[in-house]
Amino acid sequence: MRKVRDYDAELRALNDKAKALKARKVQQLGELVTSTGADALDLDTLAGALIAAVESASADEREAWRAKGAAFFQQRGRRAGKGNAGGRQGGGETPTGETPR
Template structure:
């Protein structure tokens, strides 16, 4: 006889996992803001900069931002694991996975 699955418990566990992943992502984004020094900006200025980056259609500018971000993480990694502390993986400079690139993706999914 087959064991009956508890779908409610499985759904609750998945929801808890999703909530924990979202909280971790938010924490990492805050760490990124602090690590780059962007926490010195007021919230309105930082939001405006990010909105401009998201809305930018200039592929050259986005690539320049991506390269600058990758260089930032590589520098931080050589200084004793700063990049690993931000993204939690130790793989700091993955192409296409930075927050400043405007691609909508960040170092964590």
């Protein structure tokens, strides 16, 4: 005899997982803003810069930004590997080595 599936419980579990993933994404974006020093900008300037990046149609410009971001994370990884783990900002998990897409 087949076991009856509890669709409501499965849906609740999926919703909880989606909420956790969204919260993690928001936390990582906040850590990214802090680690790059962008938290020193006022909100209007930061929002304007992000909107310009999203609206940019130039593939060359986006590739230059991607390369600069990858170099930033590689540089942070090398600094952390030299025994300076206490000097890292954020306190949580940082996506070093990952390239956001």
